[in-house]
Amino acid sequence: AQSVTQLGSHVSVSEGALVLLRCNYSSSVPPYLFWYVQYPNQGLQLLLKYTSAATLVKGINGFEAEFKKSETSFHLTKPSAHMSDAAEYFCAVSGRGDGGFKTIFGAGTRLFVKA
Amino acid sequence: DAGVTQSPTHLIKTRGQQVTLRCSPISGHKSVSWYQQVLGQGPQFIFQYYEKEERGRGNFPDRFSARQFPNYSSELNVNALLLGDSALYLCASSLQSGDQYFGPGTRLTVL
Numbered sequence: 184a185q186s187v188t189q190l191g192s193h194v195s196v197s198e199g200a201l202v203l204l205r206c207n208y209s210s211s212v213p214p215y216l217f218w219y220v221q222y223p224n225q226g227l228q229l230l231l232k233y234t235s236a237a238t239l240v241k242g243i244n245g246f247e248a249e250f251k252k253s254e255t256s257f258h259l260t261k262p263s264a265h266m267s268d269a270a271e272y273f274c275a276v277s278g279r280g281d282g283g284f285k286t287i288f289g290a291g292t293r294l295f296v297k298a
Numbered sequence: 299d300a301g302v303t304q305s306p307t308h309l310i311k312t313r314g315q316q317v318t319l320r321c322s323p324i325s326g327h328k329s330v331s332w333y334q335q336v337l338g339q340g341p342q343f344i345f346q347y348y349e350k351e352e353r354g355r356g357n358f359p360d361r362f363s364a365r366q367f368p369n370y371s372s373e374l375n376v377n378a379l380l381l382g383d384s385a386l387y388l389c390a391s392s393l394q395s396g397d398q399y400f401g402p403g404t405r406l407t408v409l
Contacts, residue, residue, distance in 0.1 A: 187340075219400075226302075226388055226400035227341070273340050283354035286331065286398065288340035 185210045185276050189289035197297045202246075202261040204292045206274030209255060215277040216257045218248055221291075222270045230272075233257060244268070269296045300324070302391050302401035310407045311379050319374045319404045323391030329353075330372040331398060332364055333388040341388055347372055376406075384408045 190205035208214060215234050219227040231242025238250045248259045257274060271293050277286040303322045311317050323330050329348040333341035346354035347366035361377045370391075376383055384407050390398035 226402045227390075228400070229397055232397065275340075283352070284346055285343045285354040285356060286346075287343060288333075290340045 185214070185278055185285070185287045187274050187276050187287055187289035189272075189274050189292050191292050192290065193293050193295065195295040195297060196264045198266055199263050202259070202264045202268065202294065204259040204272050204274075204294065206248075206257045206259065206289060207255050208257060208274070208276045210276055210278055212278045216248075216250060217275040217277065217286075218242065218246070218257075218259050219273045219275060219288075220270050221273065227273065230259070264294075264296045266296050266298065269294055302389055302399055304387075304389050304401040304404050306404060307402070308405045308407075310409060312409050313379055313381060315379050315408075316375065316377045317379060317406060319376075319387050319389075319406070321372045321374070321389030321391075321401060323370050323372070323389075324399055327391035327393055327399070328370050329392045330366055330370065331390045331392070332372070332374045333390065334358075334383075335386040335388055335403070337385070344374070379408045381408050 186209040188207045217232045218230040221227050230246050231240045233240050233250045241247045246261045271291045273291045274289040275286050305320045331346040332344040335341040343356040344358050345364045350366045364374045366372045386403040388403045389401045392398045
């Protein structure tokens with residue numbers, strides 16, 4: 184069975200500060216891992232993905248994430264937050280399990296950026 | 299190229315009614331997935347279709363059904379609506395099981 188846990192439903196940082204959004208996963212098969220961003224009243228946009236290549240994955244808008252198998256983690260980071268980064272962020276795991284192929288999302292972390 | 303489109307944008311129904319939501323994938327994409335996103339929560343996987351065949355199903359009751367057409371567009375049907383079905387319904391398309399591109403969603407309100 185697959186699952187995703189996002190630690191912290193809300194994270195607040197100052198503009199220019201480091202962004203760290205935490206994600207831990209559980210998967211019985213090698214996972215595909217993703218981070219998505221959702222702005223108010225919009226659909227989800229893919230930030231980055233891990234598909235068993237490099238463990239450090241770079242995405243759009245300066246975000247990156249590191250896959251750590253030993254810690255079953257896939258935390259999202261950005262060195263310097265911008266006001267435009269304020270949004271909801273979702274970690275997701277995809278793979279084949281009970282019921283076929285599916286993508287499981289975490290509950291989300293809302294990022295607030297203070298001026 | 300056009301992204302994933304969904305219709306309608308908003309929908310209001312009453313309990314017990316039936317609803318059909320529509321999704322058109324990105325041109326060339328043969329896989330469509332449906333998700334339910336209740337306010338304040340992450341998307342919950344409902345179905346995945348690839349080449350008109352169901353490839354994955356989430357933990358939703360039989361009131362939820364879907365199909366994919368020869369042009370790869372898809373419909374999600376929900377029967378006997380409950381108040382708890384009120385949510386944003388998201389459609390995502392992909393080439394097969396690769397990167398998913400999401401549409402803007404259909405906001406369903408059940409009164």
